[in-house]
Amino acid sequence: MSQITIALTKGRIEEETVELLSRAGFDLAFMADKGRNLIFESPDGRFRFLLVKGPDVTTYVRHGVADVGIVGKDILFEHPTGYLEMLDLNFGLCKFSLASVPSYDPQDHKRKRIATKYPTVAMDYFNQKGEDVEIISIQGSVEISPVLGLADAIVDIVETGHTLSANGLIVFEDICRVSARLIVNQASLKNNPDLMPFIAKIESLVGTREVAFE
Numbered sequence: 001m002s003q004i005t006i007a008l009t010k011g012r013i014e015e016e017t018v019e020l021l022s023r024a025g026f027d028l029a030f031m032a033d034k035g036r037n038l039i040f041e042s043p044d045g046r047f048r049f050l051l052v053k054g055p056d057v058t059t060y061v062r063h064g065v066a067d068v069g070i071v072g073k074d075i076l077f078e079h080p081t082g083y084l085e086m087l088d089l090n091f092g093l094c095k096f097s098l099a100s101v102p103s104y105d106p107q108d109h110k111r112k113r114i115a116t117k118y119p120t121v122a123m124d125y126f127n128q129k130g131e132d133v134e135i136i137s138i139q140g141s142v143e144i145s146p147v148l149g150l151a152d153a154i155v156d157i158v159e160t161g162h163t164l165s166a167n168g169l170i171v172f173e174d175i176c177r178v179s180a181r182l183i184v185n186q187a188s189l190k191n192n193p194d195l196m197p198f199i200a201k202i203e204s205l206v207g208t209r210e211v212a213f214e
């Protein structure tokens with residue numbers, strides 16, 4: 001038996017993954033009392049979990065430290081290389097949207113300033129429209145930037161829409177759907193015989209395979 005190391009995005013994705021794996025018949029009781037620990041090994045040695053930030057999930061998988069990663073598609077848009085995207089897990093659902101204050105005019109021909117935590121997504125969106133914009137990269141609380149005049153509009157994740165409405169913003173266009181994805185290290189897929197059956201088991205519960213073998 002080979003061990004499978006799984007890099008999990010801390011927070012909601014982590015919780016939903018544990019629930020999913022439990023439904024798949026894996027005993028994850030050892031994850032219940034985790035305190036502030038960030039690495040967990042199952043008593044039978046079959047799994048090891050690393051709890052990390054979303055962008056770092058792709059880094060651990062890219063470097064082969066983790067065989068598998070569970071991470072939002074929003075992160076994958078910004079960190080697109082070094083792994084295979086295998087499954088759409090159909091949880092962690094939200095969307096990318098263009099939003100701003102109600103007075104924002106998307107048809108305005110001036111060069112717009114767009115604040116975002118997702119510069120690649122924002123740039124792709126405006127490139128597809130053939131519109132040249134200035135991207136202002138910020139780290140969080142993006143919703144306040146049009147209110148304070150830092151930006152004309154934002155490209156951001158919308159889940160419930162509460163943060164937008166609490167800050168007086170509205171959606172002007174939905175850009176794309178976002179959900180949690182299962183990614184794998186390509187060498188692990190070749191070398192770890194337990195990996196494909198593990199992925200197939202999860203796929204049978206939730207997923208649609210994203211990428212065929214290359």
Ligand code: PRP
Nearest residue numbers: 140141142156157158159160161162163
């Ligand atoms: C995300 C996102 C929005 C908010 C959307 O931010 O960037 O701000 O959640 O959620 P809602 O539609 O349910 O209100 P996050 O919570 O990660 O905080 P941050 O802005 O500090 O990055």
